[in-house]
Amino acid sequence: MTKASPAAPGHVNLKMLAEHLQLSQTTISLVLNNSPSARSIPQETRDRVTEAARRFNYRPNYFARSLRQSRSMSVGVLAPDLSEGYFTQVMSGVVQELTAAHYFYFTACHDWKRELIEAYPRLLVERAVDGFLLLNTPADRIASPVPVVAISAHGAAENVTNIVLDHSLAARQALAHLFELGHRRVAVMRGPRAIPDSEFRWQAIQQVAAEIGLQLDPALIVAIDAAGWSMEAGYHPMAPEIGYKPMQALLERTRDFTAIFCFNDIAAIGAIRALRDAGLSVPHDVSVVGFDDIQSAAYSTPSLTTVRQPLAEMGRCGAKVLLERIENRDKRFPAEIIMQPEFVVRESTGPVPSPRSL
Numbered sequence: 591m592t593k594a595s596p597a598a599p600g601h602v603n604l605k606m607l608a609e610h611l612q613l614s615q616t617t618i619s620l621v622l623n624n625s626p627s628a629r630s631i632p633q634e635t636r637d638r639v640t641e642a643a644r645r646f647n648y649r650p651n652y653f654a655r656s657l658r659q660s661r662s663m664s665v666g667v668l669a670p671d672l673s674e675g676y677f678t679q680v681m682s683g684v685v686q687e688l689t690a691a692h693y694f695y696f697t698a699c700h701d702w703k704r705e706l707i708e709a710y711p712r713l714l715v716e717r718a719v720d721g722f723l724l725l726n727t728p729a730d731r732i733a734s735p736v737p738v739v740a741i742s743a744h745g746a747a748e749n750v751t752n753i754v755l756d757h758s759l760a761a762r763q764a765l766a767h768l769f770e771l772g773h774r775r776v777a778v779m780r781g782p783r784a785i786p787d788s789e790f791r792w793q794a795i796q797q798v799a800a801e802i803g804l805q806l807d808p809a810l811i812v813a814i815d816a817a818g819w820s821m822e823a824g825y826h827p828m829a830p831e832i833g834y835k836p837m838q839a840l841l842e843r844t845r846d847f848t849a850i851f852c853f854n855d856i857a858a859i860g861a862i863r864a865l866r867d868a869g870l871s872v873p874h875d876v877s878v879v880g881f882d883d884i885q886s887a888a889y890s891t892p893s894l895t896t897v898r899q900p901l902a903e904m905g906r907c908g909a910k911v912l913l914e915r916i917e918n919r920d921k922r923f924p925a926e927i928i929m930q931p932e933f934v935v936r937e938s939t940g941p942v943p944s945p946r947s948l
Contacts, residue, residue: 602646611642622648664694665912666714668707668732669725671699675856675884676901680725680741683905691913700727702784707731720916723908728786737915741908744786751915752926753908757787757794760897763933764851764879765798767895772942773849773877777810779836779861781853788853791881795851810847812836814857833860841868848876848942855880855887855896862890862938873940883934892937904929 608615613635620628621639628636642648667684669677681697688695696714700706711722711732722732724740729747732738741753768776778795781788799806814832833852840847841864852858858880862872872878872892880887883898907927915923 602648604648607642607646607648610646611638613639618643661720661916662718663692664696664717664719665721665723665909665916666711666717666719667695667697667723667725668710668727669697669699670702670727672697675886676854676882676899677725679882679884679901680905680908683902683907684723684725684909685905686902687906687909687913691909693913695723704731721912723912726786737912737919739908739912739915741904742787744790746925750925751911751923753904753911754790754926754928755787755899755904756928756930757790758798760881760899760931761791761794761798762802763931764881764897765795765802765804767933767935767939768849768851768877768879769802769804771849771877771939774804774942775807775810775847775849776804777812777840777847777850778806779833779850779852779857780811780813781857782814791853809844810840812840814853831860833857834864835860837861837864838868841865845870849879849939850876851879851881853881855882855884855894858894858896858938859886859890862892862894872938875943877939877942879939883932887934888936890938895936895939896934898932898934900929900932 604615604618608618611618617631617635618639621631621636622643665688667681669681671677672681684695696717696719698706698710698714700710707727708731711734714722715735719736721737721739722734724732724738724743726742727740728745729738729740729743729750729752730745732747734749738747738750739753740750742755743752744754745752765776778792780792783789796806814836833856836857837850837860850861852861858878862878865872865876865878870876878894880894880896881899882901883896887894887896907929911923911927915921
């Protein structure tokens with residue numbers, strides 16, 4: 591039996607809902623929070639609670655719940671940007687995990703500005719976030735009183751768990767594929783120094799190349815302009831132009847190469863366009879390998895051979911570990927969790943062409 595309506599929809603608190611349903615506040619809280627303990631409550635009672643909450647548009651008191659739990663149920667997510675590609679796929683995993691845990695998140699984009707990388711964490715701490723998730727953002731620049739998990743940051747820092755890719759395996763997959771196809775003159779497009787992954791990937795490429803007997807010619811090494819990795823440069827930081835310009839510069843210098851391994855898929859797509867504009871065919875004249883396996887990689891022309899990072903999985907793992915660290919402040923967590931890449935062969939790579947003058 592229930593009492594009359596307690597109040598107008600949207601103005602009902604837990605106590606009023608309990609009086610209306612003639613149930614304890616604890617019972618209602620267990621049901622609405624989907625607690626495991628709610629399974630012992632009869633289904634009919636659970637249905638009454640959820641129906642009443644829906645009818646009266648009941649919303650839990652956020653601040654009261656935060657005080658009881660000593661947590662804000664929110665985290666801060668810092669990233670250089672949230673453009674199409676790497677970040678959107680990582681965030682899909684992050685959002686999935688945080689949503690399932692009923693956590694809210696604040697996202698701040700620092701655009702690689704040092705002052706913002708240092709300022710945003712302070713601002714988010716003032717908003718009482720329970721922890722930080724860093725996407726491709728250096729952890730050693732952040733002094734945090736709360737748990738931190740960094741994805742693709744690599745830097746060792748106290749109170750931080752790093753989710754990283756096995757770059758040695760990724761480089762081996764890509765270079766071995768080109769080597770087996772007969773390529774010996776392989777160009778490499780390095781990433782901007784500001785990106786934490788860049789140096790680790792480059793070191794892995796050099797090491798693997800030496801191990802398999804692939805000589806890397808310094809004349810065939812180009813880099814994405816760090817100054818161009820910013821919206822201040824006049825184009826989006828993840829636009830294909832970041833790969834177009836370095837490839838264009840390489841072609842002006844030499845055409846004595848048969849393949850190129852690019853820092854990421856966006857750069858690879860730009861490189862393919864530059865090769866075409868120079869009258870070269872991919873992969874007939876030059877094979878191109880990307881990195882990340884963003885959604886558009888399979889639909890570019892030609893479709894892109896690439897190293898697949900498990901980006902959504904990395905996002906889910908990062909968010910899950912962060913929530914575990916928030917829940918268990920005294921537990922020891924690994925400093926690093928290594929994720930495995932997968933090599934995806936598509937249309938942009940093929941056998942080394944017959945000898946000719948490029």
